[in-house]
Amino acid sequence: MNVALRCDKITMKFGGLTAVNEFSVDVPEKEIYGLIGPNGAGKTTVFNMITGNLQPTSGVVYFKDTPLTGLKPYKIVSLGMARTFQNIRLFTNLSVLENVLTGFHHKLQYNIINTVLRTPRFSKNEKLMKEMAMELLERVNLREHADFKASELPYGDRRKVEIARALATGPKLLLLDEPAAGMNPQETLDLMYFIEEIREKFDLTIFLIEHDMKFVMNLCRRISVLDHGVKIAEGAPEDIQKNPDVIRAYLGDIDA
Ligand SMILES: Nc1ncnc2c1ncn2[C@@H]1O[C@H](COP(=O)(O)OP(=O)(O)O)[C@@H](O)[C@H]1O
Ligand SMILES: [Mg+2]
Structure with missing residues (x-):
């Protein structure tokens, strides 16, 4: 084992x-x-x-x-390693897609210099991350909810979004x-x-x-x-x- x-x-x-x-x-x-x-x-x-x-x-x-x-x-x-919390922790005013994107940002946080300088590489990363986030949402059957605010989803789907965000860190x-x-x-x-x-x-x-x-x-x-x-x-x-x-x-x- x-x-x-x-x-x-x-x-x-x-x-x-x-x-x-x-x-x-x-x-x-x-x-x-x-x-x-x-x-x-x-x-x-x-x-x-x-x-x-x-x-x-x-x-x-x-x-x-x-x-x-x-x-x-x-x-x-x-x-x-990734986790979810006993009380769902989402940015309720952000969209489902944006919530999942925070998971990808977590992964790339060492790349802060790109963020500050807003280099072409940064925009390219942003675009790539959006594509990856949409793909992830597709894989967890939440793609059609991508533009909904997290607060607009039923409770059960909010939990799934939280899990999708955890998955975005590649655990x-x-x-x-x-x-x-x-x-x-x-x-x-x-x-x-x-x-x-x-x-x-x-x-x-x-x-x-x-x-x-x-x-x-x-x-x-x-x-x-x-x-x-x-x-x-x-x-x-x-x-x-x-x-x-x-x-x-x-x-x-x-x-x-
Ligand atoms: N940060 C903390 N400071 C002081 N006591 C805590 C803290 N976190 C948990 N506890 C206490 O530790 C015990 C176990 O809590 P917890 O791990 O949350 O239990 P469970 O998740 O099994 O319900 C409880 O008595 C709780 O009050
Ligand atoms: Mg507990």
Whole structure:
């Protein structure tokens, strides 16, 4: 098994609170891997440590064989990792196309000198990026929405635009933090197919957090369960579902 992402005993302490305690996981390449757990279990904190938004108090995250310790988020993006957030983060007044373009700009940020000088090369890049963004929108079936403002789209499509923008950075690993949160059953089902489709089309490894058990159970081959910052179980969906520790953890959680 080739490992796309390895967390080796990562711990995050906020003052006296240990939000995540020595969490370890190996996410295999090309798989859709799930992270579940009740509210406040530490799931988003795990993602923040992986993406460099937080530096672990101890432990190491490896992206393939590269330790990410001390690296800033933009640097980690440039290595081929992208994410979406629990609350959708889009520029609501910009068009779908412009939102996706910000993903490409992220990739080219080192080329700032061209931007400042507005050289012919810059205009050529702009044109090329627009073409690439349109092509990406085509591949995720959002092309006909390209000129809509992000705020004009239904909730489910906004989530897809956020994912498309993440794809614009050219990731090998995509992290999705509760992608189905706030969606109705039809949007959730639609998103499940969407995630499977982009994994295939873009040859991705996907690591996703989800509160919705059914969603994770249907999409993921393997799952880790976090409770109070500690990994309490790992395995295939059918084993996780009947694991007594997991059932106990979820009983205390009114949203589950
Ligand atoms: N930046 C922060 N500062 C202090 N406490 C935090 C911070 N981020 C998260 N926490 C706390 O860490 C715990 C885990 O939060 P989080 O990772 O968001 O959980 P989950 O995503 O599983 O719902 C919670 O108790 C939360 O209040
Ligand atoms: Mg969270």
